[in-house]
Amino acid sequence: METRELRYFVAVAEELHFGRAAERLGIAQPPLSRAISRLERRLGATLLRRTSRSVGLTEAGAVLLREARAALDAVEAAERRTRRAAQAGDGTAGVVLATKAGAAGELLAKLLDAYAAEPDAVPVDVLLCGIGEQERLLRDGRADVALLHRPFDSVSGFDVEELRTEGQVLVLPGGHPLSGRASVRAAEVSELSGLPLPRWRGRDGTYPAGPGPEVRDHAQLLQLIGLGRAAAVLPESARPHLPGELVVVPVPDAPMVTTVIAWPPHSRSRGVAGLVRTATRL
Amino acid sequence: METRELRYFVAVAEELHFGRAAERLGIAQPPLSRAISRLERRLGATLLRRTSRSVGLTEAGAVLLREARAALDAVEAAERRTRRAAQAGDGTAGVVLATKAGAAGELLAKLLDAYAAEPDAVPVDVLLCGIGEQERLLRDGRADVALLHRPFDSVSGFDVEELRTEGQVLVLPGGHPLSGRASVRAAEVSELSGLPLPRWRGRDGTYPAGPGPEVRDHAQLLQLIGLGRAAAVLPESARPHLPGELVVVPVPDAPMVTTVIAWPPHSRSRGVAGLVRTATRL
DNA sequence: CGGATCGATACCCGGGAGGTATCGCCGGCC
DNA sequence: GGCCGGCGATACCTCCCGGGTATCGATCCG
Structure with missing residues (x-):
């Protein structure tokens, strides 16, 4: 064929x-x-x-x-x-790393710093992309390696190393009734009085049915929360990037989020291998 | 291209x-x-x-x-x-399951029985193959799903579900000095007096260098052990299939062996899905 | 220096990929 | 019910490209 x-x-x-x-x-x-x-x-x-x-x-x-x-x-x-x-001269072929825009900020920074300090480091291009786009990029060769978040992103078909596991927190507009609580159960989140959870855009460009505003990236989402139009459950590591007027409440029984570094199984090029090695030692 | x-x-x-x-x-x-x-x-x-x-x-x-x-x-x-x-008529397209010849015997039998009892079962062809061959079969489409043994087989690039984890045992010819022991440490195994560990054939058809007989499948191996020419470390589940004259000694600190069911990530056909579902419920 | 080896080039042929024109089938519509 | 319109299949033509043979040019070796 x-x-x-x-x-x-x-x-x-x-x-x-x-x-x-x-x-x-x-x-x-x-x-x-x-x-x-x-x-x-x-x-x-x-x-x-x-x-x-x-x-x-x-x-x-x-x-x-x-x-x-x-x-x-x-x-x-x-x-x-x-x-x-080919276009990068022999030996110094760069590596393209795909990551979600607005997530994994400080982890990414640490990774890039640590890797750049390695003796055999090659140039790394960072590709910031939308929700669920990384899988596609990795599969069709536009990226060589990606930072993904289980269980949100599918890692199916890739080799992965786990980097970090963290809990999730509920992000609320200031002044909401729950904002004083020390923690919230996941069940309570789904029935928040008047604050719908956002609907993320799927990888086919459509949005799931239901209430809640349609959202494409973190910036949009944070703005909506600030306006009192939504709430969201996000990994803890999102906390430092939140604007001051938002309130954060831990959700201990929400599923844990694992950040992984993923790459296509056959493509263990020198750049990818080094990046993965650095990441696991972080 | x-x-x-x-x-x-x-x-x-x-x-x-x-x-x-x-x-x-x-x-x-x-x-x-x-x-x-x-x-x-x-x-x-x-x-x-x-x-x-x-x-x-x-x-x-x-x-x-x-x-x-x-x-x-x-x-x-x-x-x-x-x-x-295409060749199996519409809807009843069979599934090809690859498994190592001489391993996972009773697990396989249980799986096939349980699956055949499912209401939407499709025919399953079992493909018994040599060491390390399953990965190839799964990748090039000759098989749809496989039983693999970590860490021996690479599962890289496949979706997997874990089925069972077990320890390993040392298999010796009867009468060997160690045959009376209740357990053996892994370190002792590598320096067995006069009994070399076999060399398995690699996926490229060559054998690693070193002492020990060249071995291609379990039958060959067992025969060699029976002749007093080799010893081997095998998963516990191999025990029931051993001929009576061989002696088995647990090796508690040997790496655990996990049996997994693996399939190519994009091919969740009805048959594969059913087989996987049955396997995980076993 | 001559022969052998090996990849590149020159040239020819046939099949197949792509185009246009048209047919045959079928569903809908007045 | 007959006509029209939409759609896939067929017929037929053209031309590019995949494949073949013959040969060249470079390089290594005796």
């Missing part, structure tokens, strides 16, 4: 419409039809169920869609990482 | 010789040269350093070799899993 065929198939499987898929691919519809037929013939499998009014995935097609996405990510990653390795 | 180009590059990078690589690929040498040049031009990277007498990898070439292998595995897996999903 050639990657072109996989790209074609993914386009059709996502659009469920040959015409639109062809347009998206920048080719005409007939070559696309032919390519898919040939793919089906070579695989000995029916991938799409077509009536002349609609297109649907078969069981085998659904399998190929999942697998093809993973394979295309891997190919794309190969291309990107090679390009990067 | 097309998979053909990746295959070509991997062949040359492994052989470090255009002629042999071309032969291995079943094409002539000139098209191969051209294909590699074009790949380099498109990537804007020098992948190979050629003198007319020898070929060597550049930094970027080494990166591409690692990444290309992973990408080709993913493409191959996509192809194989799709073929399998």
